[in-house]
Amino acid sequence: MNNPTPVDLPAAIDARGLRKQFGDEIAVDGLNFQVRPGETVGLLGGNGAGKTTTISMILGLLLPTTGSVSVFGADMATQRYQVLPRINFSSPYVDLPKRLTVRQNLTVYARLYGLVDVKDRIAALTDDLDMGPFIDRKTGTLSSGQYTRVMLAKSLLNDPALLLLDEPTASLDPDTADWVRGYLEAYRDRTGAAILLASHNMVEVERLCSSVLMMRSGTIQDRGKPQDLVSRYGRQNLEEVFLDIARHKDLPEGDRTS
Amino acid sequence: MTSPDLNLPPHHRPASLLSSRRIGAMILRYSYVLRSSWPRILELAYWPTIQMVLWGFMTLYLLQNSSILAQATGVLITGVLLWDVLFRSNLGVAIPYMEEMYSRNLGQLFVTPMRPFEFCVSLMAISGIRTILAVLPASLLALPFFDVWVFETGLPLMAFFINLLMSGWALGLVIVGLLLRYGLGAESFAWLGVFLLAPISCVWFPLDILPGWLQIVALSLPMVYVFEGMRGVLFDGIFHWDLLFWAVGLNIFYIGLGALYLMAMFHKAREMGLLLQQGE
Numbered sequence: 367m368n369n370p371t372p373v374d375l376p377a378a379i380d381a382r383g384l385r386k387q388f389g390d391e392i393a394v395d396g397l398n399f400q401v402r403p404g405e406t407v408g409l410l411g412g413n414g415a416g417k418t419t420t421i422s423m424i425l426g427l428l429l430p431t432t433g434s435v436s437v438f439g440a441d442m443a444t445q446r447y448q449v450l451p452r453i454n455f456s457s458p459y460v461d462l463p464k465r466l467t468v469r470q471n472l473t474v475y476a477r478l479y480g481l482v483d484v485k486d487r488i489a490a491l492t493d494d495l496d497m498g499p500f501i502d503r504k505t506g507t508l509s510s511g512q513y514t515r516v517m518l519a520k521s522l523l524n525d526p527a528l529l530l531l532d533e534p535t536a537s538l539d540p541d542t543a544d545w546v547r548g549y550l551e552a553y554r555d556r557t558g559a560a561i562l563l564a565s566h567n568m569v570e571v572e573r574l575c576s577s578v579l580m581m582r583s584g585t586i587q588d589r590g591k592p593q594d595l596v597s598r599y600g601r602q603n604l605e606e607v608f609l610d611i612a613r614h615k616d617l618p619e620g621d622r623t624s
Numbered sequence: 625m626t627s628p629d630l631n632l633p634p635h636h637r638p639a640s641l642l643s644s645r646r647i648g649a650m651i652l653r654y655s656y657v658l659r660s661s662w663p664r665i666l667e668l669a670y671w672p673t674i675q676m677v678l679w680g681f682m683t684l685y686l687l688q689n690s691s692i693l694a695q696a697t698g699v700l701i702t703g704v705l706l707w708d709v710l711f712r713s714n715l716g717v718a719i720p721y722m723e724e725m726y727s728r729n730l731g732q733l734f735v736t737p738m739r740p741f742e743f744c745v746s747l748m749a750i751s752g753i754r755t756i757l758a759v760l761p762a763s764l765l766a767l768p769f770f771d772v773w774v775f776e777t778g779l780p781l782m783a784f785f786i787n788l789l790m791s792g793w794a795l796g797l798v799i800v801g802l803l804l805r806y807g808l809g810a811e812s813f814a815w816l817g818v819f820l821l822a823p824i825s826c827v828w829f830p831l832d833i834l835p836g837w838l839q840i841v842a843l844s845l846p847m848v849y850v851f852e853g854m855r856g857v858l859f860d861g862i863f864h865w866d867l868l869f870w871a872v873g874l875n876i877f878y879i880g881l882g883a884l885y886l887m888a889m890f891h892k893a894r895e896m897g898l899l900l901q902q903g904e
Binding site: 386388419420422425426427428429450451453455457459460461462463465466470473475477478479480495504509521531592 | 627645646648649650652653656657661723724727728730731733734735736737738741780781792891894895896897899900901
């Protein structure tokens, strides 16, 4: 049986009026956006812009104050267990247990995701991500580059149809970071997975993302294809656009697309 | 463009409400931690053994002066060991959870298909394993040290053990709920919370020692029925089935209550955004 085409599928992410308030502080305010299957969308913004709060709501780890977010049609506040087997994520806010070996960690997560051929899947990922030399080492003894590959392996264990990545290449050397980006591109092209990427690395965003959401103070300030944004702001690259938005140098209302 | 397959691929099992595989995965995760460090296993058995030795010598001393103790020489040692079942069972639920907090792993666990209920079941299962590892060496050592074979009590001892294990689970679930809500600020409850109940659990003295109003409070605790039952067996050689039924009934009630409290705190943690922030 043929898979449905990406247009037939429900949106990988569909956020509608998404708002989160902690006491008097509004962390995220009225976000509306969609991510289609096969698309990589960048979620950009300075520290405290609301990126991690948004990702947490998409994962169902955080309940929205108002509004809703659905993943492949399932409301993440109430129906998250229907789609969690097809989602995965990586974030600097979480770690893997350091006392367990890489293989042990991956085995536990593979079982939690309900994989049947755990050994085969881990062997394939070990091969794919070149983790052979350290697969039986304790996770806490790995270098940053090795650890990033392990986190990536954990994120891909269940062949996710939606991958949420928060700073996937932070603290990596340029060579390793480039390799990770290449791997993600290949994974998306091979599987048609949707990727939401929060990153401060504009080179990474320009390479991977078909569109970006520019956030500031919990709202989407602007959105569009990276090259379109660069043109509209009359800048050389996305980093300069990012700085303009972060420093409140907005386009006139009429030129914005948020 | 390739489209993603939203059906589970062949190497997946379909999601279910209660998966023994996911529970098994968590038990495996905690057994990896135990197996990776022999000092952890030694630490489990250390305190129960020291307690047993201390109270054993105390018993030998009191035997010279107490006619009550002379009727049942093992009563203090058995009481100490059974109290430790409760203490270890409670810790056995809370410590694995705290290990997830220390290792900043909760955010990852709670975005897998594992449900909070499955997490509770795995914590209770690993608590049972940890409690056996903790109490068994001390129970065996009571024989060479004091000539007390605690297993002589047989099936009643098993009933006491299981009930205290259940009481520890109920308390542990409440503590995990507190940890979910208040983070590691609530850590001391895991270590000390059970001692709040010690004076009214009637471990070393009978219920009727307590003032009348406190007896009513104490009777709401399943442990009281277990320790009263233990004294019945050791002093009179009678197993009181009615006490066992009360203990089981109350334990089931409190485990249900503990699980409901944990679920409520999980919901609260999702409202407050605590699941990604938990750590040192």
